[in-house]
Amino acid sequence: NAGVMQNPRHLVRRRGQEARLRCSPMKGHSHVYWYRQLPEEGLKFMVYLQKENIIDESGMPKERFSAEFPKEGPSILRIQQVVRGDSAAYFCASSPIQGARASYEQYFGPGTRLTVT
Amino acid sequence: DAKTTQPPSMDCAEGRAANLPCNHSTISGNEYVYWYRQIHSQGPQYIIHGLKNNETNEMASLIITEDRKSSTLILPHATLRDTAVYYCIVRVTGTASKLTFGTGTRLQVTL
Numbered sequence: 001n002a003g004v005m006q007n008p009r010h011l012v013r014r015r016g017q018e019a020r021l022r023c024s025p026m027k028g029h030s031h032v033y034w035y036r037q038l039p040e041e042g043l044k045f046m047v048y049l050q051k052e053n054i055i056d057e058s059g060m061p062k063e064r065f066s067a068e069f070p071k072e073g074p075s076i077l078r079i080q081q082v083v084r085g086d087s088a089a090y091f092c093a094s095s096p097i098q099g100a101r102a103s104y105e106q107y108f109g110p111g112t113r114l115t116v117t
Numbered sequence: 118d119a120k121t122t123q124p125p126s127m128d129c130a131e132g133r134a135a136n137l138p139c140n141h142s143t144i145s146g147n148e149y150v151y152w153y154r155q156i157h158s159q160g161p162q163y164i165i166h167g168l169k170n171n172e173t174n175e176m177a178s179l180i181i182t183e184d185r186k187s188s189t190l191i192l193p194h195a196t197l198r199d200t201a202v203y204y205c206i207v208r209v210t211g212t213a214s215k216l217t218f219g220t221g222t223r224l225q226v227t228l
Contacts, residue, residue, distance in 0.1 A: 004160070033215060043161065045215040056215060091160050093216075105151065106216060108160030 003027065004109035005074075006092050012115045019079040019086070021112045025094030032075040033093045033106060034067060043091065049075060082116045089113050121205045126223040129199075135192040137222050139205030142186040149210045150181060152190045155221075156201040164190065164203075168210070195226045 005024040013019050025032050034046040036059075048056040049069035060067070064082075069075040079086055090113075093106035122140040129135040141150065152164040165172055165179045167188070172179045178191040192199055204221040208214060 035216075035218075042220055043155075043216075043218040045217065048215055059215070089158060093160075104210070104214075105163045105166060107163060110160050111158070113158075 004092060004094050004107055006090075006109035006112050008112060009110060010113045010115070012117060013082045014117055015083055016081050019082050019114055019116075021077040021079075021090050021092075021114070023075040023077070023092030023094075023109060025075070025092075026096070026107055029094035029096050029107075031095040031097070031104070032069050033095070034075075034077050035091045035093065035108075037089045037091065037111075039088065046077070046090075079114075082114075084116045087114055087116045121207055121219055123203075123205055123219065123222045125220065126225070128225050128227060129192075129195045131196055131226055131228055132194055135195040135199065135224055135226070137190040137192075137203050137205075137224065138187065139190070140187045141205070141207045144185050144207050145209070147209055148207045150179065150185075150188050151206040151208055151216070152177070152179065153204045153206065153216070153218075154199075154201040155204070156198070161204070161218075195224075197226050197228070200224060200226045 003026040007022050032049045035043045037043045045059040047060050047067045064080045066078045089111045091108050091111045093108045095104045095106045149166050149168050151166040153161045155161045165177050167179045181188045202221040202223050204218050
């Protein structure tokens with residue numbers, strides 16, 4: 001999947017625990033996006049970040065979910081006090097900067113499968 | 118972003134061309150047509166995008182009608198590995214905005 005790395009690939013958490021999902025974008029990409037895919041459902045946008053900035057968080061649940069993309073290191077999607085309904089595949093994507101006429105195609109990682117027991 | 122309409126499923130024999138249609142009748146002049154696919158439960162894969170001219174790359178061809186209200190993704194020689202859900206997405210270019218995935222077309226390539 002074009003070099004976007006996500007870890008862990010599989011994560012099991014008990015209800016009430018915290019889940020941290022990591023995403024390293026492709027080299028040279030400074031835009032990161034998180035999407036969620038619930039079982040048997042489509043992909044839903046969650047949040048779009050650039051380095052140290054949240055640009056669009058219109059798809060993020062209001063509570064328990066947060067995301068960051070620090071100056072150094074991977075982007076982190078954090079889910080506090082997980083519930084069974086958080087069980088899903090979480091995909092990260094990154095896109096390059098190509099200037100004002102950029103098409104900004106997104107390249108996806110393999111995803112993290114979160115299971116809440 | 119404009120809404121897209123795709124058939125829920127299609128079949129194609131291996132080795133034949135797969136032609137996946139997409140309607141986007143409300144597309145605006147500054148919106149591109151993007152195609153992605155998701156093989157089983159893997160991360161979506163970018164295929165191709167275009168504005169108004171036909172486009173071709175190593176994976177596929179994209180044919181956009183002159184009025185831009187519909188397009189067709191063509192996989193010239195489908196293989197079993199092309200079995201996937203294909204998403205047609207319309208999106209404003211020049212902005213690194215989110216992708217809005219619909220339900221897509223589930224393409225089944227058979228022997």
